[in-house]
Amino acid sequence: MKKLVWFVLGIAGGFILAHMVDKDPRGHEVLTDLDARITEFTDRMGDAYREQEARLSEVVAAVTPTAD
Template structure:
């Protein structure tokens, strides 16, 4: 129970710090670039999944 409480405190502090950082110009730039990188990564994973799925389907003749 004590560990869960510390987890909640850490998450809360993380949100507060992220909110404060996002109020600055450099913070907005940081979070914007982080968001773009995460989207690019997600798209790459999705594309790879679709390509591999197509390869497997063609291999089994589906």
């Protein structure tokens, strides 16, 4: 239970700190840049996942016998 309290306090402290940093123009710029990098990373990961899923679907379709 004690670890859960520290975990929740850590998350709340992080949000408060991020809010305070976002108020400063330089901090806002840093957070905006960080958000753009995270968005780019998640977009690339999503694209790679969809490409791999399409390749695996093609392999499964080629291997699966058809009922004629």
